[in-house]
Amino acid sequence: MPNVSQKAVRRRRSDRHGAFPGPGRAAVMLAVIAPLCWLPQAALAAHTIGRLAEGAGVGDILPGAIGFALFGLLRAALDALAGRLAFKSARRELSASRDRALAALTARSPVDISRPSSGQAASVLAEQAEMITPWLSRYLPAKIKAMTVPFVIVAAVLPFSWIAALALLVTAPVIPLFMALVGMRAQKASERQLARMGDVNAFLIDRLRGLATIRTLGAVADTATRLRTEADDLKRRTMTVLKIAFLTSATLELFSALGVALTAVYIGFHLLGFIDVGTWGTRLTLAEGLFVLMIAPAFFEPLRELSAVWHDRAAGEAAHKALSALSEQGMALPTATDTLDAGTFALCAQNLRYTHPGREAATLDGFSLSIAPGEKIAVMAPSGAGKSTLLSLLAGLASPESGAVSIFGQDPAAARKAGEIAWVGQTAHVFSGSIAANIALGRPEVDASAIAEALRVARLSRVAELHGRTPLGEGSTGLSGGEIVRLAVARAAASKSARLILADEPTAHLDAETARLVTESLLDLARGRTLIVVTHDTELAARMDRTVMLAAEVNA
Incomplete structure (x- = not known):
């Protein structure tokens, strides 16, 4: 029974201060469906080019062109709607989290010496908390797409060429591996940067409050020097975070370019007749080869998008951690309890x-x-x-x-x-x-x-x-x-x-x-x-x- 009670307490704490649920299911589903619209688009484009190579006229390719345009409009509409829904959901979650943090701060006793400084609290609530929105609205949908879309594309490539599908699968795992290694360092760097940002804001507000005293004591120059030192340290930490973010993007681009290049070399030599293996017994037609070539870059597109928002994840999780820390109860204001019998006393x-x-x-x-x-x-x-x-x-x-x-x-x-x-x-x-x-x-x-x-x-x-x-x-x-x-x-x-x-x-x-x-x-x-x-x-x-x-x- 005690174990059950402890689990219930932990569950309640998790519900109150735990991870955000993120964007709604509708936003995630639309974010996954939108890039998959490229598959029928690529099929129509490859088929149309193949017909032109066979000598078809404009009237023969017109239905394919119209279908290509319609799927393109559908993809754009789904993408925009998914982004809008994800953003609105992220803002709701952020507002709810801010409300929890503010309620926790106002519930803490003014005599609680562990209360965060006003500068630090203001920095977390007003500035750092905004980093949570990109994390929820961009990173989480991108993560689901990266876990879903590449496998659908491999499934579309596999009926035409097992060797092209294998080339994509071999290069893909290296990307998340390196991103995870870089990401752990990025998150730690982001946490240190945000903590330092809160310290600098607290220092600045403290000195602004005591500006009259600083001037009276002739300590303006010393204060300015200290502030410049703090700002330079924060600048170095910010540049470290950005350097890690650029390293993440470079890692992805290297391996995605390698995967697309391997697929393109194989398809090219296969269509020229230099390579006969890799298909299911028949040579690929021009339309089939073009289709595989056109969707191969789309295999890496969700991973590329994930890399672009990888820094948002590191900054967002660090901001979420700082905001949750504000929500932790310190010395709370007393609540009503049974009172003593005071008689007629005030x-x-x-x-x-x-x-x-x-x-x-x-x-x-x-x-x-x-x-x-x-x-x-x-x-x-x-x-x-x-x-x-x-x-x-x-x-x-x-x-x-x-x-x-x-x-x-x-x-x-x-x-x-x-x-x-x-x-x-x-x-x-x-x-x-x-x-x-x-x-x-x-x-x-x-x-x-x-x-x-x-x-x-x-x-x-x-x-x-x-x-x-x-x-x-x-x-x-x-x-x-x-x-x-x-x-x-x-x-x-x-x-x-x-x-x-x-x-x-x-x-x-x-x-x-x-x-x-x-x-x-x-x-x-x-x-x-x-x-x-x-x-x-x-x-x-x-x-x-x-x-x-x-x-x-x-x-x-």
Whole structure:
């Protein structure tokens, strides 16, 4: 029974993160049928040429010419339809995979230190993932054609000449053998190149975020040198991948040319009468010899197409692997569980224990706290004692190893989903747009009156009037540090359903006057709500109803 359970788990993981199913059956069938239309085309062309050699007139060859043209149109139509269906199917699969990766990323806790960097995630989702489309839409149909069409062509050649069929069969296996050997190296090179590309993007975004600091420290030249070195390394890796791709094509062309040449030499000498063996007792006619000559190159056409998209396979599988890695669950956001009996408390935490990954000592051990509705609490402790960790546990952004949290009688995950928790951090991300848009954040329930009230609570009305509709620069350009904290307060004030406010060091690194404004804004925000603020600011703590010293609760 345990083995069955493990297999079921592996099957579910495979269904969620496994290989793509690729293009639909219709696209694959059409992709296989399209090149086979060349067989009746070649037969009609060979028959027509043979009739002309026998002295037939234009009227005698007209039906064959019309049939040749019709099969050509049919082949083009099937080929175009197969490509269209394969492309649409590939885009659907790519979109579904991106959705899975995004869902996995958003489900991971913000305190998960194993989360991929934003630059790396953006590179995989936006840039590298696009390499999956050619892999699914071109490589997989080409692979099926290479496994099917050559055998059909050999079957068409065999009734006329067994030696010509043998020449094709002898040269064919060498091609996939060399392509497989080269392909393994190509895939490893592609994986290294894509990983390096993600690292370079992460490095670039990191440095762009800290550009002001880099300029202040006079490290622009050093950063530019490092970036140039990274770019040169990525360029070398890219050229290595392209070199392998060209080597694959050269291998195919060499052996396909050899196979066609052997067939052509045999047919030529046979028609001239120098070789009598290789047929089934009768000499080939001109039409039969031409037919074999015309379809011999088609034997290698699927292999040539497979070679052309071989690099797409290597890049696509590497991109798929990177995208699947994003879909792997790390530290997930906690889900709703049975909550403790909180009575009439707004918040109740009992016996919380939490240890950060990679550490032996617990950051929190046996911490308990009960807060009445409307109460304002300051949590104070030395740096590193676990104040921010405590807020993450209370907000449901991390799961305790033991203990439980109840917010208004429900699990933190349910309270967060219902919008009953608002967060005020030390810094708030500022998006490119007006102050009003940065407060609303696209929430339909936040109308103009709610924004005006939020600006009043946060003491930002004057700032908003000065900016007007002028958009703020992304990354907080246009606002001071204190104004950014008050913007976070305004966002919380606009959340009418929020009954619990969690504030993480809101007055840190602010001057006395700005800290006073932020404190007044927080107190105004907390009217009729419950407030928990972690802080080192004794003046802010003095304005709260009571202070909890976390240091005494920490297992040193």
